[in-house]
Amino acid sequence: xxxxxxxxxxxxxxxxxxxxxxxxxxxxxxxxxxxxxxxxxxxxxxxxxxxxxxxxxxxxxxxxxxxxxxxxxxxxxxxxxxxxxxxxxxxxxxxxxxxxxxxxxxxxxxxxxxxxxx
Amino acid sequence: xxxxxxxxxxxxxxxxxxxxxxxxxxxxxxxxxxxxxxxxxxxxxxxxxxxxxxxxxxxxxxxxxxxxxxxxxxxxxxxxxxxxxxxxxxxxxxxxxxxxxxxxxxxxxxxxx
Numbered sequence: 499x500x501x502x503x504x505x506x507x508x509x510x511x512x513x514x515x516x517x518x519x520x521x522x523x524x525x526x527x528x529x530x531x532x533x534x535x536x537x538x539x540x541x542x543x544x545x546x547x548x549x550x551x552x553x554x555x556x557x558x559x560x561x562x563x564x565x566x567x568x569x570x571x572x573x574x575x576x577x578x579x580x581x582x583x584x585x586x587x588x589x590x591x592x593x594x595x596x597x598x599x600x601x602x603x604x605x606x607x608x609x610x611x612x613x614x615x616x
Numbered sequence: 617x618x619x620x621x622x623x624x625x626x627x628x629x630x631x632x633x634x635x636x637x638x639x640x641x642x643x644x645x646x647x648x649x650x651x652x653x654x655x656x657x658x659x660x661x662x663x664x665x666x667x668x669x670x671x672x673x674x675x676x677x678x679x680x681x682x683x684x685x686x687x688x689x690x691x692x693x694x695x696x697x698x699x700x701x702x703x704x705x706x707x708x709x710x711x712x713x714x715x716x717x718x719x720x721x722x723x724x725x726x727x728x729x
Contacts, residue, residue, distance in 0.1 A: 539724075544716060609659045
């Protein structure tokens with residue numbers, strides 16, 4: 499089946515530093531990728547929609563200057579958490595919708611990145 | 617606010633039993649209803665999905681029942697196995713707009729051997 503790869507799987511960083519998370523679509527091109535955040539024992543909350551070749555669309559309450567998203571190609575989107583603080587510690591998951599697909603398109607998820615800010 | 621309400625928060629079932637998880641939505645523009653299974657430390661994986669033009673869809677031991685008039689849908693896991701112990705999320709989206717998935721709060725299922 500389709501594979502979405504996230505890197506790294508986990509990262510520990512010091513407060514005030516920046517962390518970049520990569521999301522790669524290995525089996526298909528994706529014009530749209532989604533970034534979610536999930537706190538322990540909670541649901542997935544959509545942070546932003548990453549659009550290839552254009553600016554990301556952020557959900558209400560998500561700081562776009564803190565969570566920088568770049569979708570430079572049809573197979574790669576990156577999320578950079580800038581000036582990370584302990585409250586940014588969470589599980590970050592990307593999701594991909596294959597380009598050129600019609601209705602019923604499945605959303606494929608990466609394996610997630612566990613970010614711990616100390 | 618949560619656009620999809622899911623219950624129960626958790627459930628325990630004996631091996632071989634039936635697990636039932638319920639979801640309700642308000643947005644009538646939703647036309648795609650997937651269920652995801654998530655194991656600890658992993659991303660969600662699609663289990664089964666349904667469109668509103670059918671009332672039931674079955675794949676192996678997993679069945680979705682859909683009630684369009686009540687705006688409710690449910691997941692039934694038949695013959696539950698210990699390997700089914702996971703967190704299950706229902707979701708909904710509109711395939712003709714932005715395809716954003718709205719997730720339910722999740723249900724942690726524990727299957728006792």
